[in-house]
Amino acid sequence: MIFELVGGLGLFLLGMKNMSDGMQAVAGSSLRRLIGAVTNHRLLATTVGVVVTCIVQSSSITTVMVVGFVNSGVMELAQGVGVIMGANIGTTITGWILVLKVGKYGMPLMGFSAFAYLFSRGDRYRYWAMFLMGIGMVFFGLEIMKDACSIIKELPDFEAWFARFNADTYIGVLKCAAVGCILTTLVQSSSATLGITISLATQGVISYPTAAALILGENLGTTITAFLASLGTTTNARRAAYFHVLFNLIGVFWITLIFQWYIGLIQSIIGVDVAKMVMVDGTETYPNTVAAIAATHSVFNIANTILFIPFVTPIVRFLERVVPSRPFKEKPRLTDLDVRILDTPLLAIEQSRKEILKMGDGCLKMLDWLLELMNAEEPDKSLADRLKQREKVLDSVQDEVAEFVTGLLSANVSHATAEQARRQLRIADEYESISDYIANLDKFDRKLRRDGFRFTPEQRADLQELNRHVAEYVAAVHKGLSTENHNVATSTSASSKRIRDEVKALRRKHLEELSAGSMPPVVSVAFMAALNAYVRVRDHALNIAETIDG
Template sequence: MVRIAILALGLCLTIFPAGCLIASEPEDTQDVEQAPEKQAINRTSERLLPDCKVLHGAPNTVINLREVFKGTSVDTGEPLELSVVHNTKSKIADTSFDGEQLILEWKKEGSTEITVRALNPVTQVMVDARFTGTVWQPDYLSLGLTVVGGLGIFLLGMKNMSEGLQAIAGSGLRRMISKVTDNRLMAVGVGTLVTMLVQSSSITTVMVVGFVNSGFMNLAQAIGVIMGANIGTTITGWILALKIGVYGLPMLGLGAFGYLFPRRESVRFAALAIMGLGMVFFGLELMKDGFAMVKDLPDFEAWFARFDAHSYLGVLKCAAVGCILTFIVQSSSATLGITISLATIGVIPFETAAALVLGENIGTTITAWLASFGATTNARRAAYFHVLFNLIGVAWITAIFPWYIEMIDGMFNLPFIRSLAGVEGKVGEAIDMTVRIAAVHTCFNLVNTIVFFPFAGLLGKLLERIVPQKAHKEKPHLTRLDIRMLDTPVMGIEQSRVEVLRMADGCKKMMLWLAELSQQNGEPDRRLTQKLFHREEVLDTIQDEIVGFLSDLLAANLPHDVIDEGRRQLRMADEFESISDYIASILKFQIKLNDQGHVMNDKMRQQLKHLHDTVAGYMQMVIDACIQRNSAVITKANTMRGEIKHLVRTLRKEHLQQMTDEKIEPYVNVAFTSALNSYVRVSDHTLNVAESLAGIK
């Protein structure tokens, strides 16, 4: 049996020589060509060829295999024997040779794995080069949906992060706004901090235009805040420069749980800010994935290649594209995110991205410019300053653009800057693209502010020439409470507060005019009378707008302090409107009495003057407390309210005694007692304002 087995084995070895046994290929690799019959003494497999990805319908790809295998173990200068030993799907890519060139004929969509073998016939050494060939068809719908979806999540994340930060900052943010003075340096600081919290220079500048329009802020203050807003908006780029993109989705999930389940408001809004930050990075990753397809599309690549920032005209073209894109989407943060996505995946070079960022600074000015329509002259000047600030800045930066880019690159070669950027290594090592773009944005606005700061006063005078004062006397007025403020409730509640304080100022002026009219003999001054009645109508309109604005604002998901402030303002607006009604009624009693041919005697007029001055002083005290947010005024307000009630009781007793001593016309008696009652009502509503300020329901 052993002999038979040995004989059988010898027969097999005779028929199938050793080394010539070839393993059978799988059924899906039937297109494999046979390897050379000569036995190689050494065979290696290397990734010498990059994966090849082409569009469907692309021409044949020709690969010079002599260059591919140059420097490998088979390269001795002798001609090589070349073959394709593995091609999983020849229906996708057919292979052929033209001398030492491999020709790939692309057919249908899909992917195939190809292995090219080179054999040195002298040394019998083999080297296999493996690569993947892919034929693809662009899915434009998927591209568009991915980019739009990513942009939507990015913008929603910015909104949520802004709301969370505003809720955390709360009253501190409102105090910052009220502390703006004529000191431009302080105004720049406030503008920077506020914009960093609300994550939008557009919101800050719209707010500034509204404050100037209402008379709460002058042009000098507005100029400082607007310069600071341009610096503050650059924080978005540095947030995106944080290397936490892969953690965007986990942050979103953890933030959502932290927002939905805890009961503590501070925890909920901190979680909302974290959730917003996660959405920002998740949206940015989605945009990158969507734009990744663009890099492989020749038409898109050729279109983007036309925006080359290596010439002055090219810089201007790129800046114009950035400006128009920001103008369309109304958000410089969104266009910055798009720019960073395109630059990070290599669709556009750094210089093009930098020029786009410069143009985005101009595009963001459109929001404040639109808000200035129908506003006062100073409000329009503030909006135009925002436009000029960015236009002039972009003009001189683009003029020195190559040197500006060199300055940015040179800055990142400084050791301490490189350590801050998280780059440890030799000078010249690549800096993260997002960090470089963020630096371009920040340096532009910082340098521009430094250049403009000493000349802000002169620029203000220039704006006075460009936007001259109207011929008639112009007073601050309410055109509308900007609905865009509803997206930033902390800012919106401050804008409505300004309008409530304007109502308070209107009531104070009506008291002054009433005092002047009450001391006039005969028919009161018609112009001043119409002025007082017109102011009462204006206060009615302001109250209606405040109620509508706050009703929409309070319908949103807001922190308790903003809700409480909104309710206080609603009550105050109602109280000041009622005060204006009673002031107007006192004047109506006087006019009616005069039309009937009667007048009060000197004693009555002096008594009413004393009461008027007392009530006016009481009102002034409460209004000052509202401006200063001094809730402790309630104690003194209650005391003075008691004094006024005591004074009115005294005046009534004196009036009754006077009626027994002398004859008083019934019309005069009615006018006097009605005036006393109206002053009492004015003091009652003033006390209600003090109670609202103190949080007493």
């Protein structure tokens, strides 16, 4: 019995993971757009939470992801709270999937989709096959668990032990909820405990009211994952995790007060007799309990969300008072990257993309500051220091992006995601190189000033014009990256060639000036070095454009 129960549960959980991975790969771009659509509008944030959790098939993944986003400052606490409420509704989809009476088709579905997964050439077909294979595993795993649970009825000691958990009194309801909570806390998966609960209920080992009380406890137990993920995070991330606990704790408290009326309402809503017994292979089964359990789970979370939505603002204020901000800077890192998001590769890759876009913005600012510094009659120390600091920051950001993306690549990700991750590593490196050359350009000017020299007025005018053209080119490439324009190299090729021709013309002009009159060697060397630096900025921007084009 134990071997069958453990094997069935393992297959069930592996199926849930395959469903999650398959859907994430298939719905990747939609998932990224959904997270980007999260605003302070409560209903919209809640809807996003529902849809994302239906896609990733796990409220734990969604809530941990929210803790990561709030921790990194990408999502505000009020937005995170809305998504968490939606995640609680979205997780009930598992129960409704199990309502489909396809248990006996679990094995053939698993087999056919496994062949499709192994022999399909296209990534999209493979991930659809993985999703269907996951469904097959879920149903086959559930059938194995049901067979294991049917043995319990033949063992009087086991049956007597389960009979002690009966939700016919208020204390009994609390006792069952506590068991569900403890079990879910131990395995850190409400889907696992849901599968066990359904297996026990369909075999008649436990009654429907007992199963409903266990489900309430499982809702509370699933909060442990986000709570553990919040340890060592920023204050706002801990507030988001505490909200998840508070949301489920209050929900379980009020629903247990009206429990007997509530389970009566559920039975009238679904319109089936949960006590109806059907003989299958000589064994008594209660198939209608699956729909009742799914409805119990869904209605509880929907009702709790409706109850909480009007009070989101006061609850957020309450959490801000209970969990006060720390008096020091909480983010030790420069980027908004968080390892907690690596569990959802498609969102992780979007997160690192945002950081690379920030690197590009930083390079464009540096080019603007460089122009200001070249135009200044007197050296502007504060602006020069800011430019140097920005270059150091971009070095560190590149290190953090590389560490994050490397961690992402070490996981099991799709070919498309892996390719995108490799492109991101290259683009981050190119932007960091651009910042190095911009910092060098300022060094040439400062060194000349320190030695009592300056570029001639004509050289300064030429360099300013070149700086403007290079800045326009880098901005066009950067825009192509932000809009994911895969023709950016072609559309900006004219600008790239113009910069190359402009530099060649300036070199010829400089050599003619050298032969025509006297120019201090240090000025000549600095001018040629500046031209070379601008060429290198253009080359690295061209590399980015070609990387975007694939």
